[in-house]
Amino acid sequence: MYQGDTITREELCRVFDHTNLKAFADRGMFEKLCEEAKFVHCAMVAINSAPVALCHELLKDTDIHVGAAISFPLGQTTIETKVFETEDAIRKGADEIDYVVNLGEVKNGNYDYIRREMESIVKVCREHQVISKVIFEICYLTEEEIVRIAEIAREVKPDFVKTSTGFGTSGATVEAVRLMKQTVGEEVKVKAAGGIRSWADCKAMLDAGAERIGTSSMLKILEEFDAERSGK
Template sequence: MEKIQQYLEHTLLSPTAGYGDYDRLVAEARQYAFLGVCVPPYWVKKVKRDLRDTAIQVVTVIGFPLGYQRTETKLDEVKYALRDGADELDVVLNLSAVKSGAWDWVKIELVRLAESIHQAEKIFKLILETAYLNDDELQRLCEMCGAYGVDYAKTSTGFAPKGAEIECVRKMRSWLPAHVGIKASGGICTFTQAKAFIEAGAERIGTSSGVAIVEESLKQTNT
């Protein structure tokens, strides 16, 4: 396997994290050369500025963590996140619309979000929150991701009763077209877990334990 940090989005979405915590996140991202960092919209401008001389991607969340905002509200969040320098946008699916069977409404929201994000030549990830989906819903959403402009399907916000699961990622990989990637997130804390999710089909790992994962991988490499 390539260096594990090339798969990792080093994440800090705690509601109580402050300035020093984001300084530490940036320093760790530089030290370990993570693929990206995932931060709340409030911190995008600072983190983008602090990483401006690197290739590290700045990822932020939209409609977080519940996803049931109006589409127009999400589009406004996208606009300001792009203005502040976000490279990738992880948008929470409207689960309430899914559970209501409002599939046409879900389609329209995905199309509008994809258009807004892709016009800026940025990456659109859709957070499915798989803990709340049955297989039929998950398969249909995977098919919609492929049809309506989603670049990555993401498993979880980290705020649901459970996060990423290996078998779920395997199902997603079988249902998603090849051009749509998978970001596994939620409860991934070790190198062994991260490696297993990558082997199951994930191209990205979202984790707040990025440093520990890289350190564990280095120890295994050196033994």
């Protein structure tokens, strides 16, 4: 895991999922997103599933991944629909899948459903050697519910559990990142996303155990990081 005080600039760049999930994002915005991703050499661009083919083409001949958000941002589609959307995104060039859990079934206490959903999507991702991330949307969950989903993830083993979509009532918190990491252990990583707009926010999430940061403020965070390290 990374620590904010010792992380290098190159390591920090590779932590970022550079994000544009806006409903009105057009081709020019995705071209800009991918150019910035290449300039910084971040880990991934995080987008909705519709522009996956475009971003895959824009990022060809690079090692920057294209990440598709599945059932975004509400998670209120069936398992079958989520699996189809996952498969379709992978066919079009997605290297990573971030899907939103069915929060209604969490609230129903139907954790067998949450397990089946997670197993189904993680299985597709493994078959295609694609990274899988499970979005909890912590702003709507109790601590007990966060732990229960994380315990399922510890057994199913997606690559990451993720705090938030960024479209809920609030985003990532240090406390939630720490709780998720403590529960999933070392075999599953944590992605913090939602409301991370400064180097101070980013550093706090890394120190709590996050190994990916989803943000639309990547360039601003890097500017603040550079200023801190240069003593300005």
